[in-house]
Amino acid sequence: MPIKVNNLSYIYLPKTPNETKALNNVSLEIPNGQITAIVGHTGSGKSTLIQTFNQLIKPSSGFVNIDDKFVVESSKKKNKKIKDLRKYLSIVFQFPEYQLFEETVEKDVAYGLKNFGLKEPEAIIKAHEALKQVGINESFYLRSPFELSGGEKRRVAIAGIIVLDPQIIVLDEPTAGLDPEGSKTILDLILSLKKEGKTIILVTHDMNIVQSYCDNVVVLNKGELVFQGTPSELFSTDVSRFSIEIPPLYAFCQSLKQKGLNLDISKIQSIEDLMSQIKEKR
Amino acid sequence: MNNLTFGRYSPYDTFVHRLDPRTKILMMILLMVAIFLQIPTWSTTLILSGLVLLFLVIVMITSKIKIKDFFKSLSAMWIMIILLIIVYVFIPNPNYNPAHIVFKIGTYGVNYDAFYQGGYIILRLVLMVMLTMILTSTTKPMDLTYALEWYMTPLKLVKFPIHIVAMTLSIALRFIPTLLDETNRIIKAQASRGVDYNTMNPIKKIGSLLSLIIPLFVSAINRSEELSNAMEARGYDPYGKRTRYRKLSFRWIDLIAFIVVLAIFGGILTLRIMVACGYNVDLIYWIFGAKPLF
């Protein structure tokens, strides 16, 4: 278990009239080498939770244990390993295109590497590799990141994180505001990262993504953990109380099953899976 | 990061919060003038400033401003305070009484009066900071601009575009918290890329600040463009006549507060006028019948 969250609480602006309890005694575990989704209504504390993972914010109480290598806790004392932690577990924020600032695309991607002490020529070479991985064409390398389209910017920003080669990658709504094709590029990238053995944590509102791409799912509601398990376990319970909608594919399989077709819904992640199961039955 | 939020509006419901913003602005101006009226003899100055200080502290406590936040904002000023002291102590001033030399550095005599002058300026600065902090943390930015717009109404006669100025001002004020949130967001995103904003290495520091400032400007410019497009799309006309949802109104609590502040202002002004007319204004002398100390 790489990430153990233990009785974690976080309060924004404590002791002021705007005090918000964003996380309340959350305990959960996120397994290694898999894709875990964090879902929940807007304002349920998802972004807050992931920010504690690499100590961008310190918990008000409780702690997070990352792979038994790092511990993020509420104590005031300085964490000397914080830079290593941020290299081990990196976060791609919501709308990461806003963090671009260098003159050229390749320089921007290499920027993180330089912060971690790598020198220019090697950093640029690695940047090219990362850009290739996210599907950015060579002709873009020397252009200004501000001239790119929204989806291209997003991919460059993601390249800026995966170039650091973190073991755990956290993505906060990476597909928000992208067209279906742009979303697919990013989701395929996530799958290829999983194949490399990385642990992926994905914050999302899209249950189709949860069903088709994720191995585990964690549901937060008003700062509290309300569910942890596999996507099909989640959809087979009464999800309307978490204001989650069952994805159409799952609903479709469910009604097929009700009509007498013997399907193993937990194994169905895509239309292709469904078709092959139907073919087997014939 | 936290000292940037100094003076941010905090939504309590206290006496000062309920006052009309126009009253608050007028009272602030009166108190600022009172603070800057110079009255000879340091003992009198000290007593008067002390009274104003006491008054402001009481106002701060009743309007639930944390004294701790105030000290935090002062700590950002300490360099200025030290510079002021140095300037006052080491620049010779013929008005200083040569009898008040405390000690000598070489042939230069460090004068007691210099400390008094420097300290007095710092005291005034502190009082000014307190005043602005009280105003901004008890008044919504929007209400502040409404109040300013109201005070600018006479300028309409000379065709001054008060509505445009007020609108610009309120948009600017409205976006301060947004920009602060944005700053926080970018800091977190860049920290994930290994940027260390607490570094002491000056070259690295400049680099890390660039990684913050450029995205901040880009997003601010994008935002302003979006906002102006949205305003235009809704048919905003800066010269149009408009009514307002929330009307400002003076109430009896404004009168009470104003009378209290006017009394303080009037008292100090009276003393100042007496000085101008050649009276000896020394509170210690008046109260204790003792001789003026300096």
Ligand SMILES: Nc1ncnc2c1ncn2[C@@H]1O[C@H](COP(=O)(O)OP(=O)(O)OP(=O)(O)O)[C@@H](O)[C@H]1O
């Ligand atoms: N910087 C902040 N200051 C004060 N309160 C905050 C801050 N950031 C978040 N909150 C509050 O904390 C709660 C949880 O916010 P969080 O951003 O973690 O939600 P989220 O689950 O990521 O929502 P979304 O799906 O909209 O991104 C919300 O009620 C929010 O208003």
Ligand SMILES: [Mg+2]
């Ligand atoms: Mg969020």
